[in-house]
Amino acid sequence: MPYKPTGFSSHDHDGCIAQGMQAAEAFCAAKGLQLTPVRRRTLEILLQAHEAMGAYDVLARLSQDGFGDKPPVAYRALAFLQDHGFVHRIERLNAFVACARPGADHDPAFMICRSCGKVAESELSGSGLTASARESGFVIEQTVIEAEGLCPGCQP
């Protein structure tokens, strides 16, 4: 069943924050991972923002909340969240977004509006790429799929 991206449309945002936190809690509990205060707060910040944030922006929020204010504090929390799929990195923006489909095992793709900066998470296409990889003997482990353009609200 196709996933309907919510990035550009209004939605129950409180619900999607709660859902994201719950998914992370459940996952960590199940796997014996430590969702510590910094990590938890970092995820909350990204879920609340519901847009891509730079590591230093996240860091500023964290330090406001009494956590450390040095880059590694943010980068480490983000790395943890990223490693376990709660957060994705947007290479094109050097920024991070909370996963829009927490819990689902997926290979995300993104649409990035160059006008308003909003980012929507979508599904992986793959097809042509995997075919080309197979043909050349390349083994794909991870993919970066990011489309840049104009979101519905930013078109003339």
Add this chain to the structure above:
Amino acid sequence: MPYKPTGFSSHDHDGCIAQGMQAAEAFCAAKGLQLTPVRRRTLEILLQAHEAMGAYDVLARLSQDGFGDKPPVAYRALAFLQDHGFVHRIERLNAFVACARPGADHDPAFMICRSCGKVAESELSGSGLTASARESGFVIEQTVIEAEGLCPGCQP
């Protein structure tokens, strides 16, 4: 006709350098663009390397050749080449590669070996992404498609 990536296999490299330079010259002549010495040399450097290079690595080569040694020198030349499709940026690596299909109007995809660092240019798949974009009203202008994994020579 499908494009056969040469990134991971041996090939007529002198030929591919010459072809890349000729394509750029022809294109610039046709469009009235200035393929100035720095720009030309920057493209040569990337074609010769035949792998992704960071802007500062390119800059080091340029300055050896008597060009400026400050970042904007490299970034500007790279931006020109990128704007006209002679060079692609690899977001995942914060690096640049010469286009493997100079002259062809294309939307590139890349395979990046995490072991040896080689990068092969391939074709765009799109499909799933364009479908998702259409559904949500997003207008795609550019895509970043980068697969990371192991090239044929680096597999166990």
Add this chain to the structure above:
DNA sequence: TCTTGTCTTGTTATGTTATAACGTTCATTC
């Protein structure tokens, strides 16, 4: 209990990537 090891957080310091802003040169155009 004491010790040992692992994990987490924090700090200092530094490294890497990228751009803003300004001045100069040179060719084109009026």
Add this chain to the structure above:
DNA sequence: GAATGAACGTTATAACATAACAAGACAAGA
């Protein structure tokens, strides 16, 4: 021969990211 615009170079700074070390928490095992 002034005005315009493109390209290049410089200075300075911004933005992004990590290496390396110290200290506390806590559990496993001697």
